[in-house]
Amino acid sequence: MSEEHRLDRLTSLLKRRGVILPSFEIYGGVSGLIDYGPIGARIKRKVTDYWINHWIKQGDIVEIDSPTITPERVLIASGHVGEFNDLMTECKSCSSIYRADHLIGEIHDNPESLGEIEMNKILQDKSIICLNCGKNDWSPTKPMNLMFKTGIGAMKEQRLAYMRPETAQGMFMLFPSLYRHFRQKLPFGAIQIGKGYRNEISPRQGMIRLREFNMAELEYFIDPNNPPLEDLSTNLSLINMIPDPESKFDLNYNITFSNAFNIGLIKHPTVAFFLMKTWNFLVEIGIDKSKIRFREHVSTEMAHYAEECWDCEINGEYGWIECVGIANRTSHDLKSHENISGSKSLTAWRAFTEPRIERKTILSPKTSIIGPIFKEQSGLVIEAIKKLQIDDKFPKNIKLSNGNNVDITSEMTEIKDIETTVSGEWFTPHVIEPAFGIDRIVWHLIDHSYKEVKKEGVEYTIMKFNDNVCPIDAIILPLYEKDGMDKIAFEITRKANSLLGIRVEMDTSKSIGRRYARADEIGVPWTVTVDHTSVDDNTVTIRRRDDQKQIRTTIKQLLDNLMNKTIENMFHEYQS
RNA sequence: GCGCCUGUGGUGAAGGGGUUAUCACCUGAGGUUUCCAACCUCAUGUCCUGGGUUCAAAUCCCAGCGGGCGCACCA
Numbered sequence: 276m277s278e279e280h281r282l283d284r285l286t287s288l289l290k291r292r293g294v295i296l297p298s299f300e301i302y303g304g305v306s307g308l309i310d311y312g313p314i315g316a317r318i319k320r321k322v323t324d325y326w327i328n329h330w331i332k333q334g335d336i337v338e339i340d341s342p343t344i345t346p347e348r349v350l351i352a353s354g355h356v357g358e359f360n361d362l363m364t365e366c367k368s369c370s371s372i373y374r375a376d377h378l379i380g381e382i383h384d385n386p387e388s389l390g391e392i393e394m395n396k397i398l399q400d401k402s403i404i405c406l407n408c409g410k411n412d413w414s415p416t417k418p419m420n421l422m423f424k425t426g427i428g429a430m431k432e433q434r435l436a437y438m439r440p441e442t443a444q445g446m447f448m449l450f451p452s453l454y455r456h457f458r459q460k461l462p463f464g465a466i467q468i469g470k471g472y473r474n475e476i477s478p479r480q481g482m483i484r485l486r487e488f489n490m491a492e493l494e495y496f497i498d499p500n501n502p503p504l505e506d507l508s509t510n511l512s513l514i515n516m517i518p519d520p521e522s523k524f525d526l527n528y529n530i531t532f533s534n535a536f537n538i539g540l541i542k543h544p545t546v547a548f549f550l551m552k553t554w555n556f557l558v559e560i561g562i563d564k565s566k567i568r569f570r571e572h573v574s575t576e577m578a579h580y581a582e583e584c585w586d587c588e589i590n591g592e593y594g595w596i597e598c599v600g601i602a603n604r605t606s607h608d609l610k611s612h613e614n615i616s617g618s619k620s621l622t623a624w625r626a627f628t629e630p631r632i633e634r635k636t637i638l639s640p641k642t643s644i645i646g647p648i649f650k651e652q653s654g655l656v657i658e659a660i661k662k663l664q665i666d667d668k669f670p671k672n673i674k675l676s677n678g679n680n681v682d683i684t685s686e687m688t689e690i691k692d693i694e695t696t697v698s699g700e701w702f703t704p705h706v707i708e709p710a711f712g713i714d715r716i717v718w719h720l721i722d723h724s725y726k727e728v729k730k731e732g733v734e735y736t737i738m739k740f741n742d743n744v745c746p747i748d749a750i751i752l753p754l755y756e757k758d759g760m761d762k763i764a765f766e767i768t769r770k771a772n773s774l775l776g777i778r779v780e781m782d783t784s785k786s787i788g789r790r791y792a793r794a795d796e797i798g799v800p801w802t803v804t805v806d807h808t809s810v811d812d813n814t815v816t817i818r819r820r821d822d823q824k825q826i827r828t829t830i831k832q833l834l835d836n837l838m839n840k841t842i843e844n845m846f847h848e849y850q851s
Numbered sequence: 852g853c854g855c856c857u858g859u860g861g862u863g864a865a866g867g868g869g870u871u872a873u874c875a876c877c878u879g880a881g882g883u884u885u886c887c888a889a890c891c892u893c894a895u896g897u898c899c900u901g902g903g904u905u906c907a908a909a910u911c912c913c914a915g916c917g918g919g920c921g922c923a924c925c926a
Contacts, residue, residue: 283863291862291877303899303916355926363924365852373923419852421926440926476852476924484925733888754886784879788887795887804886816886823887 282592307478307486317746336464341445347435352615362416375416438472446494451620464495489713496704505548507533515568545707561741563723566590591722598715606703626699639691738798749779749801750794764805774838
């Protein structure tokens, strides 16, 4: 079959078999919103479950879950209210749309700080011309709101809120609780899977740019002075990496993770580790290794919060698409939340290896003298004296915080040598964040698994999902729906479904060949056929999707191996 | 948001003013068949939505919604 229109055939299949479909179709549909049907939802569930386990098994990472509705102040602190409300202007002559701050970037130092009115003035006064038609005829600017706005409270006095554009803020909000949970020891991480919302101008390319999408993010909190050093030699694959073109590095590398870190291509050890973990995850669920690459952001396209940022891109029908972003967000988020909220609990304690003894010489107020002289003003006087320097000369006239002036003589102070023991310090942890676009990953998983082959000269479709992500583990097929075969098939179906995490279905309609084909089309790795022999001796045949090979085994062995995910091994044993 | 193209059963298509809208596959029911989309019988849609033109609209016109591509946008 020609490679041409492969995307069309794949899209049709996904719709026909209930994998991925447009939402609200009977009302005409809404662009940027999709449904996962019964098969698709199952694939997505398997991918997210695998993702959760992939991180949880690290041992220092926990799952959390927070609201999608987010009060405005949280998103002001995170920078999204500023970043997601760009002023847009339209060229009245040719209808091209531009970000106003980009247009005036050359003549204004800080265009993002401008309001609508100032911006409109600058667009008129200066000769800023349209890049498309060369004219200066701008419409009044309008804020483009990439976040869905909503209000908390049913009546008039609503508190402004937005649907979250990322899940990360939920993890930052829970930092104090996470810090306690992990017994106040860094590093630790929190993951969350959930919906994110962005009111895209023009969603395109199927499920690549959605208005409501599934994200999976990990925030890993570390001590910047003591970043964890993980073993990068557990994966020695050569990885395609494209560094920032403005850096000293060449354009393109095929390099191991550990070498990339050793030569400084990846700057931060934890970023390197998460790049590796990300690659492992993608390959384990079935993304084609040869279609994965890592690309470093150039400093100009870097998100407002990040210091080092790598995209993991996957190649598919839409070209190379960013599916995972791994960013060193430093202390930006926690610091910003500390500033805006006033909370003091967004820091961690770093104990010094040896307590430090600090000796200081200070000017100390002599309260026994000050008290009787200043009476009720004494407190203010003491406060003022503490601010003086050791080398100040007395007598001295100082101003108190209540506005009164008082004279301080040298008898009222003394020079003291003091010794304090400091056993550690408070600091704001840094955050390394891998952020996964689940829908994009599911799409590429399907794209890479979709195989058009020839079977006995006829076009044939197989989804080659592996055990980690296949929507249904096995389909049970009674050869005929009679002579007890249907009963045995039903028994197996029921028993298999009671196994933890195993999902099987039974299919009885139409010829056996057609039922095999239906199973192959949605990527079921094993089909189990109940035939006349089964009725006599409780054996069944298992067919392997990828090569149509069959083996015969007992029902008990089938169930045991299904549960342990070891059916593949049965084929090896059978062959040897 | 702009421009060009586009919308007919579950999927893919034909029909471009005039009887009851056509075909293939798929799906369901029944039959037949001892293992890879076999065969036979039957069943399932009405032309994206709303206006307009006309005696008559799936067909022509307008608007909206959806899809594709290009431009712009894409923390």
